[in-house]
Amino acid sequence: MKEELFIEIGSAYTNKAGQDICGDTIHFKKIEDEMRTITVLSDGLGSGVKANILANMTSHMALKFVESNMDLLRSSEVMMDALPICQIRKISYSTFTIVDSNINGKTKIIEMDNPPFVFIRNQKEQVIKNRTLTSPKWSERSLHISQITTLLDDRIIFFSDGITQAGIGTKKYPLGWRREGCKKFTLSLIKKHPNISAHDLANEIIEEAKRKEPNNISGDDMSCAVVYFRKPRKLLLLSGPPYDMNKDKEYAEMVSLYQGKTAICGGTTANIIERELCLDCEIDKTSFDKKIPCASIMEGVDLVTEGILTLTEVYRLLKHNIELKNDNAATRLTKLLINSDNIDFVIGTQINNAHQDPNLPVELEIRRNIIKKIVRILKENYLKEITIKYI
Amino acid sequence: MEKIKIEICVGTTCFVMGASSIQALEFEIPEDLIGKIEVTESRCMEFCKDHKDGHHKGPFVKINGEVMADATYDKVLDKVRAIIKKKEEN
Numbered sequence: 001m002k003e004e005l006f007i008e009i010g011s012a013y014t015n016k017a018g019q020d021i022c023g024d025t026i027h028f029k030k031i032e033d034e035m036r037t038i039t040v041l042s043d044g045l046g047s048g049v050k051a052n053i054l055a056n057m058t059s060h061m062a063l064k065f066v067e068s069n070m071d072l073l074r075s076s077e078v079m080m081d082a083l084p085i086c087q088i089r090k091i092s093y094s095t096f097t098i099v100d101s102n103i104n105g106k107t108k109i110i111e112m113d114n115p116p117f118v119f120i121r122n123q124k125e126q127v128i129k130n131r132t133l134t135s136p137k138w139s140e141r142s143l144h145i146s147q148i149t150t151l152l153d154d155r156i157i158f159f160s161d162g163i164t165q166a167g168i169g170t171k172k173y174p175l176g177w178r179r180e181g182c183k184k185f186t187l188s189l190i191k192k193h194p195n196i197s198a199h200d201l202a203n204e205i206i207e208e209a210k211r212k213e214p215n216n217i218s219g220d221d222m223s224c225a226v227v228y229f230r231k232p233r234k235l236l237l238l239s240g241p242p243y244d245m246n247k248d249k250e251y252a253e254m255v256s257l258y259q260g261k262t263a264i265c266g267g268t269t270a271n272i273i274e275r276e277l278c279l280d281c282e283i284d285k286t287s288f289d290k291k292i293p294c295a296s297i298m299e300g301v302d303l304v305t306e307g308i309l310t311l312t313e314v315y316r317l318l319k320h321n322i323e324l325k326n327d328n329a330a331t332r333l334t335k336l337l338i339n340s341d342n343i344d345f346v347i348g349t350q351i352n353n354a355h356q357d358p359n360l361p362v363e364l365e366i367r368r369n370i371i372k373k374i375v376r377i378l379k380e381n382y383l384k385e386i387t388i389k390y391i
Numbered sequence: 392m393e394k395i396k397i398e399i400c401v402g403t404t405c406f407v408m409g410a411s412s413i414q415a416l417e418f419e420i421p422e423d424l425i426g427k428i429e430v431t432e433s434r435c436m437e438f439c440k441d442h443k444d445g446h447h448k449g450p451f452v453k454i455n456g457e458v459m460a461d462a463t464y465d466k467v468l469d470k471v472r473a474i475i476k477k478k479e480e481n
Contacts, residue, residue: 267402267435354439
């Protein structure tokens with residue numbers, strides 16, 4: 001049987017010190033029908049708002065053109081024509097790296113003026129030959145096109161020049177960290193943690209690049225994206241009592257039979273699983289938080305939380321991409337979701353009448369609705385593969 | 392003296408009705424009660440579901456097994472102090 005594959009995309013940024021907005025952008029899109037995932041990293045000329053606009057325009061145009069399989073040279077001409085011309089430098093400029101991956105193995109990489117991508121297989125860099133295309137209209141700019149047949153555990157790493165030039169001019173790094181330095185760091189990290197997620201790897205690279213800068217102050221926008229062809233990390237999330245009580249046993253057995261991590265969201269749901277599987281479930285006081293009920297510990301289950309309040313908070317955290325600083329049940333569940341690739345939701349649809357009491361001090365969402373909202377965010381912003389089953 | 396067992400329901404309904412403020416008993420125990428109470432939480436006692444035994448309003452707290460509806464921090468403390476007083480009198 002062919003091994004199941006998942007394309008995990010992780011990205012991280014940091015702004016040039018003193019700027020409120022990043023002049024690099026990373027956008028991605030999954031085209032489900034074609035099993036394709038496209039990622040674009042663009043670095044706009046300069047920094048701040050202007051750079052951000054240039055980079056945003058570039059990456060959105062690039063996504064559209066690549067998605068519709070338009071001729072590359074023609075697309076890049078259109079992009080360069082469309083970008084506004086910088087008043088100071090008299091050029092329209094932003095760079096891009098496009099990674100267009102098909103789950104069945106072919107990945108095409110199109111680069112213009114960003115540092116060359118790093119391709120890692122079996123914990124070593126593999127050099128990929130590329131073809132160069134130049135438009136007669138913009139002769140000083142050329143496109144580099146590479147093609148890779150990817151295998152399980154391959155990684156493609158690409159970044160803006162803020163990373164390769166980190167620390168430039170300092171005694172230790174007169175020419176900056178350079179691609180070589182970044183590559184060495186990445187390889188040693190992968191050696192230490194062979195299964196490091198794309199998300200964590202991109203963040204580690206940014207943090208290391210910042211450490212190269214004098215006083216850790218980034219002298220330029222930095223961005224890094226990682227495309228990781230991995231065995232999917234699976235998660236089963238159960239929430240809500242089944243509509244029909246006779247299904248309780250079937251519901252509980254899903255937890256014991258599942259190959260992957262499991263999470264239970266809901267006090268009553270946890271009580272059902274505890275009863276049906278004869279497990280012991282205890283409140284975990286280390287997760288105490290004034291706003292979110294405590295998590296519980298149940299043997300063989302990775303996380304047990306309260307239902308609606310926790311899910312509502314998880315939705316807020318995911319939607320606004322909030323840094324997970326506190327340690328409570330909601331941040332734990334959010335981390336679990338972010339660190340999974342295939343997530344199977346099984347939702348019990350029995351309604352708890354007490355939640356509909358108009359005297360409650362806050363409005364409680366109906367479970368199905370909050371789950372739908374979470375699923376949409378996870379699909380669109382986090383590119384997760386999701387199934388939902390109602391019971 | 393045997394500790395008085397306080398079990399706080401922290402299911403969704405009870406939590407929003409104020410169980411979280413009763414949970415303060417976990418961390419800030421009034422001086423006169425130090426060493427005399429044992430606080431635990433319950434995920435959901437499921438009293439909110441059927442209005443059995445005349446219970447109808449959260450938060451629910453069990454004190455030595457006896458259910459208190461519409462509980463507050465002060466009501467729980469009053470009840471605990473009353474139990475201690477009664478024991479001391481005997």
